[in-house]
Amino acid sequence: MTTDADEDLEWHDMTWHKITDCSAYIPASALGLQAISDAIGGGGRGTRSVAGFDEDSITMAVAALRGIDRHSEDAGPLLFATSTPPYADKTNASTVKAAIGGDDRVMATDVTGLRSGLSALLLGARTGGLVAMADMRGGRPGSAEERDGGDGAAAFRFGGTGQPIAQIEAAGHVSMELMDIWRVPGARYSAVSEERFSQAALSSTMDGLVARLKDEGGLTGPPTFVVVAAPGHRFAVKLARLVAEDSDGSTLAAHRESVGYCGAAEVGILLARTLDVAKAGDTVLLLSAMGGVDGVVVRVLADGGGSERLDREIAGRRMISYTDYLVRRGLLEREPARRPDRPAVAAPAAFRNVRWKFRLEGSRCGQCGKVYLPPQRVCGGCGGADTHHPYPCADRPGTVAAISTDGLSDTPAPPAVAALVDFDGGGRLAMEVAESTDSGIALGDRVEPTFRRTSQTDGAPDYFWKIRSAIGESA
Amino acid sequence: MSGTLRDRVAVIGMGCTRFGELWDTSSDDLLIGSVHEAVASVPGLELPDVEAFWYSTLATGHSGLPLARALKIEAPVTRVENFCASGSDAFRNAAFAVASGVYDVVMAVGVEKLKDSGFSGLALAGPPGDNTAPEISNPAAYAMLPDVYAGNYGVDRDSIRDALTHIAWKNHRNGAKNPLAQYRSVVSKEHINAAPKVAGELSVFDCSGVADGGAAAIIVRAEDAHRYTDHPMFLKGLSLHAGSSDGAATAESGYYSFTEVVACADQAYAQAGVTDPSTQISFAEVHDCFTPTEMILMEDLGFSARGEAWKDVLDGHFDPGGRLPVNVDGGLKSFGHPVGASGLRMMYEVWLQFRGEAEGRQLDHPGLALVQNMGGLPGGFVSFVSIFGPELDR
């Protein structure tokens, strides 16, 4: 897809699937940048989002995908974009796909690197199907990457059933062999070159690209909205003004002040948040400026649902200390609890039980209706053998029947919290509470499952479902 | 089930080591100590007279070989593991063996060496799995009980807390009088209430710790018992239940009662002819792994009416001078919990009480005694109940 700079506009008469749903996911905790200044210097004003200690790019992608309307009859690939894949070699998208369910006779594949979100978006518009992007950005304590970074995810559905909400009208790219930001495999931090150099190179190239989008990409007037994905906060905002001074850049500004640059997920989060507030007929100029420049013109086809849900979630985030942030990122090692290590997951057992482990699918008796989590072959309700059918619970809320803090189990955020959950419609399960500390969950509260990391053995992540407050019901 | 072991089986000798952090004692030492003491308690009996062994341990060795190796015997040795009820199940199988007539003299011996691991709790490695079991410590699982109990019976949380504190206070005070106990300090209620919480409302004083220890019992048919001792301990009833764990899977069964305990207590009472346990049972050793467990057991065993145990606890009904003393030896709270040995340790207290050898904590005229021992987590237990008497009924 990389072409010379001259002939790179792709036109709306080519086959683009329309966007039929989208969602942004911002984690439930945040770090005030002043806390960085106070601790080590290099912070600033505003906040950045921080993934829970039990979240990563896979779980955030699942959370974003769970925020969109998924139809089991819709086929199409699942594209997963991230610069922080929990697995190398193994396909991360397979884990995401297992957790969201649906027909598995599709391609699920990863695209990596900071620009991969934009690539996945455009590829998804070509193929139809689902696009998820998630990332966790940070850097050395006190660095600009840490301060300007954020954690988050976005998901899009292209084509399929449902009303189209937006469509890509044109896209243009300039591939640049530019050493502006890079990270070799295994390295903990990104390396960046002198930013005045890279920003100058990117700005001037972006000028040309936007001019051509205006000349040849159908942008007759100024776009309604402009958003720019770029690691540096000030550069992104400045570039948006420079190339589209008459467009609304407030979504970009708000995102950068409260969430931060979410790497591969940045374009998706910015587009999803813009579509929330856009009206039918608006245009969005979506730009990416790092390692090359990319521009996408998006035509809005339906009024957005409003930004209230995400605004409320962002406003309600729990502010964590810088120490907590460092512990979550593995930059500060806490003395572990004196407990035996959790065992590594057994691949055959996980494979046999994939619908339980990744979909929280229990069983329900066809004879007496009794529900079991995990699924059982023999029914304790009626004594039937093999009378049980699959009973999905991942999207089912429940009520806390018993709860306790747990100061003994090992967790990066002690104390852990354990709860006994009675699912609506039957089924009881003892579960860990996501993010544990200060979850605010009490006896009798309504809760819902959330896909999380459970443990790490020899660096390999492991996943299962935990619970969190039933956000879906309060909205 | 038509058969019963009532008055068919007797204990004629017992041994029990000190429980605790026994850094200078190996698992072999615990085996040899408890077995040799049990044999020595029976005049004229030698170890080779014991024809078969049931050896209970959760994690201190596998197979019957550790016992045979340590004691230098060659005999039938069966290793028994049934969670925290392992010691009781070793006793149960040994009792069936003599009742069958195949053996005349057998032994149940339980040993656990846990402190060397450096961990404070129990952690069992299961078979390789899908890792979907939640990481919930045992104290956290049991800490869920008081809330549910309080909600179910409409009892205020402070009253429950007072009852749990009383149980911890009582069992520590009882254990202070027992030279074999791990903890031998009287602890004030103020001190218990001020302790930092480890899980939910539970502090270390609400939790039994683990320990190293061993205990052994020599078992014969009841009709042979008086050939060995003037004061045998006669088995009146015995029941073991492994629950379906439906309580952990469905909302119907609550966290305020242990269905397995109710079921096997009913069975043991029926065998022993007990119709009103609250008046017919003289004293009891129960599985006080956590203070809420002991409180709930008072109801499940029929010692208190439903929803009233907390009140009976506070009224001192289960204190040494109360109507039905519970855990007069100090319980798991004072002993700690060497898993394979605990069930036999509970029987050891009954043995001493019947013989008038429970110095400093001896009860007056001890009659029918109940031993309740269990393993697992709320929602799914292995539960054991046995009833002993100092005399044959006929």
Ligand SMILES: [Zn+2]
């Ligand atoms: Zn059934």
